[in-house]
Amino acid sequence: xxxxxxxxxxxxxxxxxxxxxxxxxxxxxxxxxxxxxxxxxxxxxxxxxxxxxxxxxxxxxxxxxxxxxxxxxxxxxxxxxxxxxxxxxxxxxxxxxxxxxxxxxxxxxxxxxxxxxxxxxxxxxxxxxxxxxxxxxxxxxxxxxxxxxxxxxxxxxxxxxx
Numbered sequence: 001x002x003x004x005x006x007x008x009x010x011x012x013x014x015x016x017x018x019x020x021x022x023x024x025x026x027x028x029x030x031x032x033x034x035x036x037x038x039x040x041x042x043x044x045x046x047x048x049x050x051x052x053x054x055x056x057x058x059x060x061x062x063x064x065x066x067x068x069x070x071x072x073x074x075x076x077x078x079x080x081x082x083x084x085x086x087x088x089x090x091x092x093x094x095x096x097x098x099x100x101x102x103x104x105x106x107x108x109x110x111x112x113x114x115x116x117x118x119x120x121x122x123x124x125x126x127x128x129x130x131x132x133x134x135x136x137x138x139x140x141x142x143x144x145x146x147x148x149x150x151x152x153x154x155x156x157x158x159x160x161x162x
Contacts, residue, residue, distance in 0.1 A: 037092055039130035047132070050083050051075040059110040066152060070107045079122070079137055085115055088124040088135065096123065096136065102151065105144035 030038045054073040060066075076086045087107050089100060104121035112119045122137040138144060 036128040036130040037126040040127040040133045041090065041124075043130070043132045044088075044124060044135070048076045048078045048135075049074045050077060053085070057111075059107055061106075061110045062113075064149065064152065066106065068103070068107050068110065070111070073111060073119075078135070079120060085111075085117060085119045087111060087119065087121045089121065091123055091125050092128075094125070096125070101138050101144040102148035104138050105141045106148045108138075108141055109145050 052072065052074050055071075057070055057073060059068045059070060070087050071090045073085065073087050075083045076088070077083050079086065087104065089104050089107070091100065100123045104123065108119050108121040120137060121141065122135050125134040125136070127133050
C-alpha cells in the first residue's frame with residue numbers, strides 16, 4: 001500500500017503529490033505541473049463532499065496486520081440516494097488498474113470496523129486538464145478484498161512471515 005515516488009513518473013505526478021499541494025487545496029501557489037490535477041480534485045470536492053472525516057489517515061488491520069494510508073474519508077453525495085461515508089482513492093493515471101480495487105477494499109475493510117453504516121470505496125481519477133474527475137465506485141468489495149488477502153498471504157509466505 002505504499003506510494004511510489006513521483007520521481008518514477010516525471011510526466012505525471014503521484015496522487016500523493018497532488019494531495020500535498022496545499023494540504024488539500026490550502027496551498028498557494030500550486031506548482032504549475034500539478035495545477036490541473038488540483039483543479040480537478042477541487043471541482044469534485046466542491047460538488048460532492050459534504051463533510052471531511054479524515055485526511056491521509058493511517059489504517060491498521062487488527063487481524064491481518066497490514067497498514068495503509070488512505071487519501072480521504074468523507075461523507076459524499078452522488079452515490080446511492082443519500083450521503084454516504086466514502087473512501088475516494090485519488091489516482092492520476094488515465095488507465096485504471098485492477099490492483100486499485102484491491103487497495104480500496106483493504107482500506108474499506110479496516111475503516112468499516114469504526115462505522116455502523118456501510119463504508120463505500122471508489123477510485124477518483126484526477127484529470128490533468130482540470131475537468132471533473134472520473135469516479136469509479138467499487139461494487140464487489142468482498143471479491144477485491146479476497147484478492148488482496150491472497151496477494152498479502154503469498155507475499156508473507158515468500159518473505160518467510162507466514
